[in-house]
Every structure is written in C-alpha cells, then in structure tokens.
Amino acid sequence: MTAQLAVALVLGVLAAAEDLRSRCVPNWMTGAAVIAAVLVAVGGGWHALARTVAGSAVGFAILLPLYALGGMGGGDIKLMAAFGALLGPSAAIEAAVFGAVLGGVVAAAARIFAPKVRSIPYAPVLVLGSWVALWGGGAHAF
Numbered sequence: 001m002t003a004q005l006a007v008a009l010v011l012g013v014l015a016a017a018e019d020l021r022s023r024c025v026p027n028w029m030t031g032a033a034v035i036a037a038v039l040v041a042v043g044g045g046w047h048a049l050a051r052t053v054a055g056s057a058v059g060f061a062i063l064l065p066l067y068a069l070g071g072m073g074g075g076d077i078k079l080m081a082a083f084g085a086l087l088g089p090s091a092a093i094e095a096a097v098f099g100a101v102l103g104g105v106v107a108a109a110a111r112i113f114a115p116k117v118r119s120i121p122y123a124p125v126l127v128l129g130s131w132v133a134l135w136g137g138g139a140h141a142f
Helices: 003-022 027-042 045-068 074-087 089-113 123-135
Strands: none
Touching: 003 027, 003 074, 003 123, 027 045, 027 074, 045 074, 045 089, 074 089, 074 123, 089 123
8 A cells, every 4th residue: 555545545534534523624634634745745756746736736726616605614625635635636636526426416315315404514525536536547656
C-alpha cells in the first residue's frame, strides 16, 4: 500500500464517520491530510509537490461555488482540497464529478424515503468519489 493510498483511506473513513456523526468535518483532519500529502510529495521532487499544490487548489475551487450558494459546508470544500492534494488536479475533478453523481443519487433517495430531510452529509459521497478516482487510475503515484 502506498502512503498516498493509506492517507486517502484514513482520511476517508474519519471524515465520513465524523460527518455522519456530527455533520462537521474538522479543520484539524483536513489540514493534517494536506500536510501528509505534501510530505508524501516531497519524496517525489518538485514536480510531485507542484502537482499536490495544484490538486489542492483545484479540489477547493471546484466546490467553492456550491459553498457560496449555500449548497454545502466549508468542511466539505476543505475535504475536497485535501483529497485534491492526494489525487492531483485531474483526478480531483474526476473525484468531484463522481461525488456529485453519488450525492445526487443519495439526495434523490433521501427525498423519496425521508422527505422531511432537508440536507445530506456530503463528506461520505466525496470520500467515495475520491476513492473511485484513486482506484480508477486517475491518481498517479509520487
């Protein structure tokens, strides 16, 4: 198992569990994941480090409009930035698309089976989307 995969697995499990429990993804969790991604990237040289920074920026920026419109919380954006740092910019986009599709399915199911639910915790679908992008070949090892 690569360090990148280990960080993605631990981050995913912790973030999804915390969001389901408290509807919050704490800053310490996403910050630690970004730091871990940078530390993993340092071993791969400047190119890997640049890819990590670009991935984090793309992960953050792709969800920023949804946050600005009130469609999701800040923890979700920071979680996507952390996954972007682990995945790189192109796979961060893939992860966000996979997460959006999964989120749509979960939201539709919530509307059907629990019509009084106003919102869903979004970290679990971002985690699944990121894992799909990671295991689907979108992310490249440092």
